[in-house]
Each structure stands twice: as structure tokens, then as C-alpha cells.
Amino acid sequence: MARVVDLLQYLLEERGSDLLVKVGSAPCLRRNGRLERTTLDALRPEQIEALAAEILPESKAAEFQETGETDLAYSVPGLGRFRVNVYRQRGSVSLAIRRVVPGAPAIADLGVPPIVADLAAQRDGLIVVAGPAAAGKTTTASAMIDHINAANARHIVTVEDPIEVLHSDREAIVSQREVGSDTTNVADALRRISRQDADVVFVSDLPDADSVREALAVAAAGRLVIAVLNTLSATDTISWMIDRFPPHQQGSARSLLGRVLRGVVCQRLVDRADGRGRVAVVESLVGTHKVRDAIIDGGDPMLLERLMSEGEYHGMATFDQALFQLFSDEYVSLDEALERAIHPEDFRIAVQQAGLATLR
Incomplete structure (x- = not known):
């Protein structure tokens, strides 16, 4: 009979980030962003059900029975922490397992631009860490929290679903709350932040309009809020947040x-x-x-994009500008850069004008 610990050990040995387990197919491994079929045996429905039963606590098992899916963090001594989603597809149980890298990395080790550390040094306001799924958002946000934790005597309260990276108290005190076990939902947790004497608030997701509204209110009250969102660009992030509000409230939301x-x-x-x-x-x-005036006046994406492209002095850069810098420094090949660029033809022209076309 297959065991959860064997699958987790395999994931670590193969240096994968994710393992997908479903009925009728051999488990699949994601490594460096690419999905690969493994040589493991395909599992029968009852085997996967037994795996799910092995890891689900009573509360999560009840949620799974009611909704057909649930998320949880799962720890194994000697192996580490993993984020697990248990869900149903075509009537059978499936698992999506993601390895959580132990500890929070230093911002300097991530290869991200200096603006990330500069933002983490802010005393108040809202910072959003955005990007598509599996883009390293949690890693970057955790590094920002660790940066604050190491440098400032502040109370950091996190609201996570689930808790992935564990933060020990350093200069700061860190209180980590998990949705489902420590609080009912994100909006309620944010609504009570003021009573917990928090200086910094980290939110792993803003799933609905109420949570967006409460996050803005917490930031407006003089606290630093770091939130993670699954949006594709900075301009999309602004539009997404405003669109959570009904039309008659969007003007005041833009202002806030x-x-x-x-x-x-x-x-x-x-x-x-x-x-x-x-x-x-x-x-x-x-x-x-x-940028603030542009958001208040309507958040026109074209204007925000232009302000980003012209804002190098303030640490701003569009995606293509950041990609061009990595290409210039030979971290990224020309083929990869052109495939990933938002405006590939403009990118190609910029490469030729810079005399970098021969770099691979």
C-alpha cells in the first residue's frame, strides 16, 4: 500500500516542486516549472482515498466531504512542510502536493531588484506581491516578512490559508494565524487586527470583496499590509482590486x-x-x-504602464524592462526572452538597438 511519506520522499529526492496524484495515471512531478511523468505505479481509487485519509485532520476531512476540496499544510519530521490540496475529479480523489522550502530566504538571495527590500522597509500602507500561480510569490512575501522580522521590533500578524513558512521571533514578534483553525475567514481576521496590536499584517490571499475592503482599511489605519494576489501584472492588480467593489463604491475605493x-x-x-x-x-x-493620482483619477492601465516605464529613478520597471535587464546580464537567453516578453517585437527592436542581438 502506498504511503504519503514515500511520495513526499520521492518528491524531495527528485528535486521537484510539486507532485500530482490522480486515479488512472502515474503520479506526475513538476521540476523547474515543467511537468514530467514519473516511473511510479498508477494508484487505484481506494489507495488515493487512503492517502487522503492519512493526512486530513477531522476538520479538513469534513470540509472535503462538504465541498469536494480542501487545502492544508502537512509536516513530516525529517522531510519538511508541504502544501496539499485534496480535491475530487470525475468522482475520484486527487492530490496536489507542493514542497515548501524550509525557512524564509533572504531578499538578497532571491535575485529580485532592490525595490523589494525598499518596500519591506515601509512603515505603513499596502504592498501587493502579485503574479500567476507557481511564480514564487509566497517565497518573496516570506522573505519580506523575514526582512522586517530581522530588523524591527514590531508585531507581525499573518493570516494564511494555509500556513506555509514558519517564522520564529527575532527582533519582531510573529503571530501566525491559519484560516479554518485560528480564524473563520480572512475578512474577519483583518477586522480584528486592531485589537491584536499589530504593526505589520501579512495576508496570503484576498479572496473576496470583504477581504479587499478590510485590507485597505487596515492599511489606512497606519499599519503595513503585505498581501499576495494571483494577478498577471501590476496594472491588472490595481484593476482587480477596484473591480471587487460595486460601481457606486469604486470612486471611493480608488481614492483609498x-x-x-x-x-x-x-x-x-x-x-x-x-x-x-x-x-x-x-x-x-x-x-x-x-501613480497615486493616476489611480485616484481612474487607474488607466496605459497611463500606469507609462509611469512604470519612466519610473526607473523610483525603482519601477515594466515586465519587459525587467526581462531585458536579465537578458542583458545573460541570465536569460534571447529565445526565452522573446517567448516570454509581453511585446516581443518591441523587445526584439530594443535588443537590436542595444547591439545585443548576438547574446544567447
């Missing part, structure tokens, strides 16, 4: 967001030219006066 926004960092992972994994391409929008 413009007032509290300190920055958006939106990242994607691309293949390194040397074949040694992937590197983060980080688009950055900083809450300068011009």
Missing part, C-alpha cells in the same frame, strides 16, 4: 487605494540561460504621487 498603496511587485519565473533552474522577472509599480 491611491492613498495607501506603497507598491506592487508582480513576478513571473523564466528559465535561466545556463539551465540551472529559473529566475524571477519582477515588474514593479511604486506608489509615487503621479
Whole structure:
């Protein structure tokens, strides 16, 4: 009979980030962003059900029975922590397992631009760490929390679903709350932050309009809020947050967001030219006066994009500008850069004008 610990051990030995388990197919491994079929045996329905029963606590098992899916963090001594999603597909149980890298890395070790550390040094306001799924957002956000934890005597309260990276108290005190076991939902947790004497708040997701509204209110009250969102660009992030509000409230929402926004960092992972994994391409929008005014006046994406492209002095860069820098530094090949660029033809022209067309 297959055991969860055997699957987790396999994931670590193969240096994978994710393992997908479903009925009728051999488990699949994701390594450096690419999905690969393994040589493991396909599992029968009852085997996968037994695996799920092995890891699900009573509360999560009840949620799974009611909704057909649930998320949890799962720890094994000697192996580490894993994020697990248990879900049903075509009537059978499936598992998506993600390895959580132990501890929070230093910002300097991530290869991200200096603006990430600059934003983490803010005293108040809203910072959004955005990007598509599996783009390293949690890693970057955890590094920012660790940066604050190491440097400042502050109370950091996290609201996570689930808790992935464990933070020990350093200069700061860190209180980590998990949705489902420590609080009912994100919005309720944020609503009570003021009673917990928090200086910094980290939110692993803003799943609905209420949570967005409460996050803005917490930031407006003088606390630093770091939130993670699954959006594709900095401009998409601004639009997404405003669109959570009904039309008659969007004007006041833009005004509040413009007032509290300190920055958006939106990242994607691309293949390194040397074949040694992937590197983060980080688009950055900083809450300068011009950016805040643009958000308040309507958040026109074209205007925000232009302000980013012209905002190098403030640490801003569009995705293509950040990608061009990585290509210039030979971290990314020309083929990969052109495939990932938002505007590939403009990117090609910029490469030729810079005399870099021969770099691979």
C-alpha cells in the first residue's frame, strides 16, 4: 500500500516542486516549472482515498466531504512542510502536493531588484506581491516578512490559508494565524487586527470583496499590509482590486487605494540561460504621487504602464524592462526572452538597438 511519506520522499529526492496524484495515471512531478511523468505505479481509487485519509485532520476531512476540496499544510519530521490540496475529479480523489522550502530566504538571495527590500522597509500602507500561480510569490512575501522580522521590533500578524513558512521571533514578534483553525475567514481576521496590536499584517490571499475592503482599511489605519494576489501584472492588480467593489463604491475605493498603496511587485519565473533552474522577472509599480493620482483619477492601465516605464529613478520597471535587464546580464537567453516578453517585437527592436542581438 502506498504511503504519503514515500511520495513526499520521492518528491524531495527528485528535486521537484510539486507532485500530482490522480486515479488512472502515474503520479506526475513538476521540476523547474515543467511537468514530467514519473516511473511510479498508477494508484487505484481506494489507495488515493487512503492517502487522503492519512493526512486530513477531522476538520479538513469534513470540509472535503462538504465541498469536494480542501487545502492544508502537512509536516513530516525529517522531510519538511508541504502544501496539499485534496480535491475530487470525475468522482475520484486527487492530490496536489507542493514542497515548501524550509525557512524564509533572504531578499538578497532571491535575485529580485532592490525595490523589494525598499518596500519591506515601509512603515505603513499596502504592498501587493502579485503574479500567476507557481511564480514564487509566497517565497518573496516570506522573505519580506523575514526582512522586517530581522530588523524591527514590531508585531507581525499573518493570516494564511494555509500556513506555509514558519517564522520564529527575532527582533519582531510573529503571530501566525491559519484560516479554518485560528480564524473563520480572512475578512474577519483583518477586522480584528486592531485589537491584536499589530504593526505589520501579512495576508496570503484576498479572496473576496470583504477581504479587499478590510485590507485597505487596515492599511489606512497606519499599519503595513503585505498581501499576495494571483494577478498577471501590476496594472491588472490595481484593476482587480477596484473591480471587487460595486460601481457606486469604486470612486471611493480608488481614492483609498491611491492613498495607501506603497507598491506592487508582480513576478513571473523564466528559465535561466545556463539551465540551472529559473529566475524571477519582477515588474514593479511604486506608489509615487503621479501613480497615486493616476489611480485616484481612474487607474488607466496605459497611463500606469507609462509611469512604470519612466519610473526607473523610483525603482519601477515594466515586465519587459525587467526581462531585458536579465537578458542583458545573460541570465536569460534571447529565445526565452522573446517567448516570454509581453511585446516581443518591441523587445526584439530594443535588443537590436542595444547591439545585443548576438547574446544567447
